[in-house]
Amino acid sequence: MPNFDYEAPTSLSSALELLGQPGENRPLAGGTDVIDQLKSNRRNADLVVDLKRIPELLNIESNGSGLHIGSAVSCTEVHNFTAGNGGFAALAEASELVGSVHIQNRASVGGNVCNAAPSADTIPSLLIHEAVAHTASASGEREIPLIDFFAGPGQTVLEKGEILKELVLPTPSANTASAYLRFIPRNEMDIAVAGVGSLIEVDPSTNVVTKARIALASVAPTPVRAYAAEEFLEGTKIDADAIEKTADLAVGSAVPITDVRGSAEYRKELIRVLTKRTLTICLERLA
């Protein structure tokens, strides 16, 4: 492990001051990505700033402006808060898939987002809810739609000294359901070969989809939305044929690579299957 200084401030202003200083200063939330990256020399740091003692980053609440998830809130807490809340089912499912129980107790959803892996499990669920990233730095605050947050594998648009403060997700309507599924070659502790989050809002009197959001993991340099599939499904009466056609269109938004986990063609087929399955689960949840 390379040498670096470590600070664990208890206020956001102190953290921002530390991170804004000259040098390679790196936030740490749960450390489940960053410690491994430092150990294996994939990232370096002069100073690591632990965010886990800053109360406002540990807050999760639902209010008139939606679901607010502080950037250091653990996957376990996000799961516990969202499980049983129909509209946020995809996020509850995704946060329970990250690593193992031990990892989920330590790892944050904010860290999953800021690590910006194309395979990150919580990101598709956040994208289908049109999450907004609220950021803070010593020079001010910004609101960035999450879809614009990723600049490439492991890269975000955050600037030096800027951190993710919280994620804000609008409250879905009563007629909304969501689901997240990923495929991994074994039961746990692996990264997604492909993942799909789907959200639909359906008019119960007509079965017409009034809103569709589909997001894909592990099939592009960043997590992506399947816009063509969403556009087709919105305004369409949902049934098996519509789901089939939507899944075909979702494949068109995947630009996967071939690697040890699977070929590009295999990943595209996974997107077709997982889109169908997540939309079918959404329908079952609305019944």
Ligand SMILES: Cc1cc2nc3c(=O)[nH]c(=O)nc-3n(C[C@H](O)[C@H](O)[C@H](O)COP(=O)(O)OP(=O)(O)OC[C@H]3O[C@@H](n4cnc5c(N)ncnc54)[C@H](O)[C@@H]3O)c2cc1C
């Ligand atoms: C055994 C194991 C299994 C795993 N399984 C999965 C899995 O199934 N699915 C999955 O998606 N991931 C998995 N991961 C990866 C990791 O656990 C997740 O990405 C986790 O959510 C990261 O959260 P963290 O709080 O530990 O982030 P950290 O490691 O603390 O930080 C991750 C990155 O984000 C930066 N960062 C953290 N917080 C902020 C902030 N507020 N503002 C700006 N930058 C910030 C850090 O500097 C670092 O670059 C696994 C990891 C391990 C070790």
